[in-house]
Amino acid sequence: MDLKLNPSASVRHQLENWNCSMNAHLVESTRVLPNELEFVVFSAAPEINPSKQSGHKLMPMTINGIGTTYFGRKNIREYVGMCEQCQSHGKLTDYETGHFFSIIFIPVIPLGRRQIVAECAACKRHRAMPLKQWQTLREETLNAGLADLGENMENAEKALKLIYDMTVFNQLAEANELAVVCAKQYENDFDVMIQLGSWYEQMGKEVETEKCFSRAIEIDPKHPHSQRIQAIQAIDSQKPQLAAQFLDSMRPGSSAYDPSLFLLFANALQEADLHEQALQEYQQLIKQAPELGADKVFRKRVKLSEKIQGTPVTMLPKAGLFG
Ligand SMILES: [Zn+2]
Incomplete structure (x- = not known):
């Protein structure tokens, strides 16, 4: 499971659409x-402009x-x-x-x-x-998954895979039953708690999400995933100072560094009127993800904090450079 965001991907999209989910990247990866x-x-116009991508x-x-x-x-x-x-x-x-x-x-x-x-x-x-093909595929996939799990009852990975397959094929009641069993059977397994928490989050089940993530944090509070979850929780509850403690181990240079997380953090600092700290984070973000410098929303944020701080020279690159 790789939580690291590829900084060269469209950071802007990921940042703008980041909806503060506890662990959006985990969900995607599963x-x-x-x-x-x-x-x-x-x-838009198929006859005039036929799709060239085979x-x-x-x-x-x-x-x-x-x-x-x-x-x-x-x-x-x-x-x-x-x-x-x-x-x-x-x-x-x-x-x-x-x-x-x-x-x-x-x-x-x-x-x-x-x-x-x-x-x-x-x-x-x-x-x-x-649809017929889809139904056949569903049957084959789920039967194979059940057989596989039957032969490997102690294998959490097989159980998790089956939960995800059941989800993809819209067998949610079954997926849910298996998730409950899994949560109990593997309550001391950090990875399982993280994966199940992500799955529950994707399902929109807040109570279960919280339970699994809390358990993971209990098992290994220093793990980067635990730190990330706690950082987002702190930002979510408008406690940027608390978030800063969890983010320390995720700064640039760390394999857990994720600019979208630090943008959330910087914005939370700004909203708490901690403009000096916010500007430090914005500066770092421009260094790590230069494409942000061209983002309208980002520029507006930086300008606001610079104005309040009375910064004489802006850190922002000239807008024209990016067209
Ligand atoms: Zn789309």
Whole structure:
């Protein structure tokens, strides 16, 4: 499990969309989509501008009322995650639907049922596959997972994998039962507590999330994951000074360094009127993630603290340099 954020990735997106989840990166790293899913990419005008990326299909769309469309939604699963297309952190939806050829916006010719996976609320892009194929894949995956766990009852990894597979295939009641058993069986296992906590967080179960993360912190309070969770909790409850203690071991140079976490921290300092400290953190962030210097929201924050502090020369690079 790698918690380190790739600083060259679109830091701006990750920062703007960071919703203070306890451990967003963990959640992402555990969401595995079956390879068999085809990529569906939206294109604004398919006839004029056909998708050049091979293997990428166009989303259903109608032009002057003629084209293809999805109609109806069944077995809906909504969850929070990162869109693999636009990288925004937000609501994703899985559902079954009918794919139709439509004329004047009325679905007329059925093209078969489809399973939609991870439809992004922001950009609407998603993955899709024929429903039959999806059901076969579900059966094969879950049967194999159950058999595997049956032969390795003491193997936490197999249990966790099955929980995630059950989740991907929308077998949430079963996933939940297995998670409860797992939480008990592995209550002294740090990694399991972190992974289960992340899973519960993804499921929107706050009480269980808190329980698993607290247990992990009890087991190994100095572990970078524990420090990170506590730092975010402290920032979340507007205690930036407390957060600073946990962040000390995660400063640049440490493998646990994550600029998005320090941006959260810097903003919390600013909101607590600790402008001098906030500016120190902003300065460090510009050094570690220079692309931030071009970010409008970030620039506004820096300017505000500089104004209050009466800083004569701004730390910000000239806006023009970044176009
Ligand atoms: Zn998206």
